[in-house]
Amino acid sequence: MDLFWQQLINGLSLGALYALIAVGYTVVYGIVQLINFAHGEIFMTGAFGAFATWVVMGSPSSMSWQVAVFGMLPVMILGGIIVSVTMALLMERLAYRPLRDAPRLAPLISAIGISVFLQEFVRLFFGDIPGMPDSKRAIPFPNIEGISGRSVSFGNVNVQISALFTLGALVVCTAFLWFYVNRTKTGRAMVATSQDPDTARLMGINVDRVIMAAFAVGAALAAIAGVAQGMRVGNIDFRMGFLAGLKAFTAAVLGGIGNINGAVVGGLVLGVVESMATTFIPGQFGSPAWKDVWAFVLLILVLVFRPQGLLGAKVVDRA
């Protein structure tokens, strides 16, 4: 039974990571019906932005955990958010906005182009920024005293502090999102636009700004996920966005794309399924090598049996 609890908490923390990224897919999709394929790369630039912020602060290494957690970490997260939000807004302005009335294939292909471009751009040029290490190989993520490599035990269940951080970040972000969508003017405008963009425009809503806000919110959450991933794994890498983005999209579909709560639920379910599969599927197919396969098989199964997702999508087939 300990194994079950252990895998449950592992899965939940992995799922929280997916959920943070998935929100970005779902918010953008809900408003412009665009799968922002490059969102995984936004997550990656967020992690690199946080790392760069740490370097700019002078690569501080030894400090008490209070300073690390309440001083350095928030600054790093803020730096990551600034970088990822800038990237997302640039992307929206330069690549997606001109294609808003184009056939649906066009922005999707454009998104693939951006994704490849961003990966390669970071790989080739991150190291050229003064003070930054060569990014062609994985870069070790700074050690956050009190979080990195630390864990607490409940009986036989061992919980990484970074996992708790990811879960906590998800809780805080979900609460923030709830407040933002339901209680602020921009958030209400977002809901209105996703329901009917034309009427929203007639009601005086600046649809362009709402779309930008959607990209920005998604990017901010992705940057937090990027920092969480850096602390969990201990290093960051220009390729980290591809698989994470794919999984997060799976999570978004799982929960019902376009539905913010769905993205959170979908992410958690996907994470738990993934970690349970490697433990409880007997035989050779239960080995960790198959874990990604099970995640994608889940995606296909959901599309067969419940294409609207677990919580129901706002739009399933608006082709």
Next chain:
Amino acid sequence: MSRFTSALTIPAEKLEKFQTAAHIGGIVAAALGIVSVLLPWSYAHEALDDVTYSAAPSPLQYNYIGLAVIAVVLFAAPLVLRKPGKARDWVAWNTGARFAGYGLLATGFVGVAAIGIESGGLINVDPGGWLALVAGVVGAVSGLVLFRSPEPSMGRIKTNTIVQIIAIAGGLAAVLFAAAFALGLSGAGAFLFYLTFAAFLALTLVRTGVFGWFAKCAADNKKILVLAAFFVAFVFPFTQNGSDANMSIATQVLIFSATALGLNIVVGLVGLLDLGYIAFLGAGAFTSAVLSGSLYSHIHWHPPFIVTVLISGCVSSFLGLIIGTPTLRVSGDYLAIVTLAFGEIFRITMNNLDGSDGPNITNGSNGINNVPELSFLGFNFGDAHQIFGIQVGRFANYFWLMLLVLAVIMVVFVNLNRSRIGRGWVAIREDELAAEAMGVNTFGLKILAFAGGAFLAGLAGAVKAHYDVSVTPDQYVFLESAFLLAAVVLGGMGTVMGVLIGATILKLLPEKLRFFSDYRLMLFGLLLVFMMRFRPEGIIADERRQLEFHAEDEELAEDVQEELIAYHDHFNPDAVTTEDLR
């Protein structure tokens, strides 16, 4: 784009008095260009293809002279043909001259830059090189000043069939010669120079309207054109004198093109975005490798290749069915991501079927090596053969086989496109709801396209396994799918010619321009974005497709309508003419 060009436009009345001067300027520029070739361009032998001699142009410089001569003709003709008449209206002299001028500038610039880079500094550029650059600047400025010509009418000239056929033969021979010449160039600078030259020559010919005439010749003699094109491709290995390096590239281009054409059915005709298409190629390759009798394969059944090819195709299309059936029911966006996920599942699975994480079928990440050479009725593809006294090597054999596969795929593609099925596909692409309302079986047709495209990729994969000798999972990563998609998008979705060109560009450039290999992927990403932004219909546009991307273009809409009516009348001569219906 138009925002930028309109800023550059100078009012017509100001340009009026400079017209004659511009014509003369262009002639002078071209003459300067020809003079420059008689002088050495560079001190260094290693730059371009050795342009250090005076009065002895290198092969590349002969090409440059050709462009200059064309520029002279185009710039001079309007001065001679003062009166309006047929000869004056047939060809768009001014517009052509403008592009010839740009071409002189571009080639001169690339030439000087290549000399500067390849020989370590602009100090090595001789007066000839600088003169060529000056000629280019004068030519481009002269061209910019010229008024645009009216639409050329060469496409409407009635020509004798024999002349047309001779023109087709001549055109294809020129293409063959150019391809062989380009592949024979060794340095990156020389290749880029030639590429610039060829691109601007083609652009000039298109703008003058000469291509319009060629297009008419081609349209009037379609079968001859296709046969001749295949004949040219067939004799290509003979021009290589048994050189394996170029034949290897050419065969890779063919494999890539064949796969891209399969993808073109799915993306170009039906408008379904498949991001895991490489997995179908991989499925074909793995099936064929496992059944090939390689020592590394653990299945000891070795059917003849004909059977293996069909099995490979069927395995691929079966996978296509598995992945397509659930996803084709929901919106197209899901398909893109699910196929992407499927591509990953395929790669991971092939990696895991290694005996420790699953049954041992594919040897995991080591893949299946030593796939034996193909052998048909005693003809071993691995051996070199003497044909007409010319040595043709292993790669040429595979080249011919791939040519055959490509021909099959092209026949399937073109015939499907012109059939009831193809029209159904286009209808789905343009508006799925409307198509369904008109009684098109959208789901069935989508599945057919998806599984059919997968089948074709399986065929190509079966040959690829033998050609590559080894099949490993890491040959079939997502980036390869993205490259295939880029070939389709770059060339022109839904066209055969365009995809062939796109595939050739995407395979050939990285081979010839090794120096930018590190930036290849990044530029490729940018290329996708820019193509979608500025020319989403691709280099060679399918007219109906173009209309989808430029919905407000009335002129284009009329062209397309005319073509459709002509097409309809051609196939239904007894039907009520569409004129009556209007």
